[in-house]
Structure formats: structure tokens, C-alpha cells
Amino acid sequence: ETGVTQTPRHLVMGMTNKKSLKCEQHLGHNAMYWYKQSAKKPLELMFVYNFKEQTENNSVPSRFSPECPNSSHLFLHLHTLQPEDSALYLCASSQEGRTGTNYGYTFGSGTRLTVV
Amino acid sequence: GQQVMQIPQYQHVQEGEDFTTYCNSSTTLSNIQWYKQRPGGHPVFLIQLVKSGEVKKQKRLTFQFGEAKKNSSLHITATQTTDVGTYFCAGGGYNFNKFYFGSGTKLNVKP
Numbered sequence: 710e711t712g713v714t715q716t717p718r719h720l721v722m723g724m725t726n727k728k729s730l731k732c733e734q735h736l737g738h739n740a741m742y743w744y745k746q747s748a749k750k751p752l753e754l755m756f757v758y759n760f761k762e763q764t765e766n767n768s769v770p771s772r773f774s775p776e777c778p779n780s781s782h783l784f785l786h787l788h789t790l791q792p793e794d795s796a797l798y799l800c801a802s803s804q805e806g807r808t809g810t811n812y813g814y815t816f817g818s819g820t821r822l823t824v825v
Numbered sequence: 826g827q828q829v830m831q832i833p834q835y836q837h838v839q840e841g842e843d844f845t846t847y848c849n850s851s852t853t854l855s856n857i858q859w860y861k862q863r864p865g866g867h868p869v870f871l872i873q874l875v876k877s878g879e880v881k882k883q884k885r886l887t888f889q890f891g892e893a894k895k896n897s898s899l900h901i902t903a904t905q906t907t908d909v910g911t912y913f914c915a916g917g918g919y920n921f922n923k924f925y926f927g928s929g930t931k932l933n934v935k936p
Contacts, residue, residue: 752913814868
């Protein structure tokens with residue numbers, strides 16, 4: 710275990726389904742992230758939450774909806790996805806200093822999502 | 826916008842040969858990080874470089890940060906089959922939370 714736990718590990722969903730990905734970090738970090746990894750774009754930042762506030766939305770389609778109820782938990786709600794959304798979704802956490810210092814991301818094992 | 830370019834995209838080496846991957850940024854970086862992702866796994870943090878011209882070593886791995894803080898390299902001496910994976914650099918800009926990942930270099934080591 711890396712200290713960042715993601716569930717489920719694998720998910721197959723239809724285009725009309727609604728599902729959620731869950732991430733939990735046990736490291737006491739103050740920032741959490743969602744990344745999308747596919748063959749076309751190896752590591753694509755989707756969302757950043759710093760001190761529980763969303764600070765980055767990297768032009769992600771509205772069919773992806775993040776939720777961060779506290780600094781240890783992060784969710785990604787999925788609805789009406791497209792087949793091209795099939796990818797590995799990685800959650801990460803880090804300890805961010807107030808001057809922008811980042812001491813490295815700890816990634817979860819990811820959720821392999823297939824949209825059919 | 827800021828971009829981090831990484832080359833080569835793929836590298837196939839014979840076990841025992843050396844390997845180097847390069848990372849270049851269009852703008853000056855505040856720091857740079859390196860990650861390794863094994864096949865079927867997730868990226869794992871290796872190291873962070875902060876100072877201009879900094880060189881750090883981890884056993885057979887040598888990491889360098891350029892004098893102008895716009896480029897970096899990872900060199901592996903005498904590769905082993907356990908080195909197989911994709912190596913990513915991530916460049917930190919001077920904006921809060923902004924880290925830009927390179928496209929990665931996929932290393933294959935033939936025994």
C-alpha cells in the first residue's frame with residue numbers, strides 16, 4: 710500500500726451509468742489530485758484540491774465532477790461518459806507548502822475505467 | 826503555456842548497458858521531480874532536484890538539474906531487468922501547485 714488507496718481497481722460502465730471513484734490518503738497531506746492516464750496523454754492533470762478548496766480545473770468536461778469532503782478523501786463522480794474516457798484514473802496526494810513547495814506526489818494504484 | 830518535453834519516447838537496451846532520459850522545459854523551473862512507473866503499476870516518486878546544477882545519486886541512478894533550471898536528466902548505469910518501466914519527469918513552475926509531467930520514456934531491458 711502506498712498510503713493512497715483508490716477504489717475500485719477496475720470499473721466497466723455503460724455510457725448512461727453514474728458511478729463514483731474514491732480516493733483516501735493516510736499521509737496527512739493537504740493537497741489531492743485527480744490525473745487521467747491514457748496512451749495519448751500519459752499524465753493529464755484533471756483536478757487539484759488544496760486545503761479542501763478546488764484550485765484547479767484543467768478544462769475537464771462536466772461529465773466528470775470532483776468532490777473533496779475533507780483533506781483525506783477525494784471522489785470523482787462520473788456520468789454519461791464516452792468511450793474515449795476509458796483510461797487509468799490516478800489519485801495523488803502531496804504536502805504543499807504555502808510558498809508553493811511540493812515534496813513529491815504519492816499516487817494511488819489507480820482505477821482502470823472502461824466505458825462501453 | 827508551460828510544457829515539459831521528454832525524450833526519447835522509447836528506449837530498448839541490453840542488460841548492462843547505460844540509459845539516459847532527458848527532460849526540457851520551455852520556461853525556468855522552480856524544481857523538478859522524477860517518477861518511475863512499472864508496467865501495470867502507478868508512478869512512484871524517486872527524487873526532487875531544486876538547486877541549479879544539482880546532481881543527486883541513488884545507487885545506479887544519477888539525476889541532474891541544469892544550470893539554467895530548464896532541463897534535467899536521469900542516467901542509469903549498467904541497467905538491470907528490474908529497471909524496466911516508464912520514467913517521468915515533472916517540472917514545477919513558479920505557480921502554486923503547477924507541476925507539468927513529461928510524456929515519459931519507456932525503458933525495456935533485454936536480459
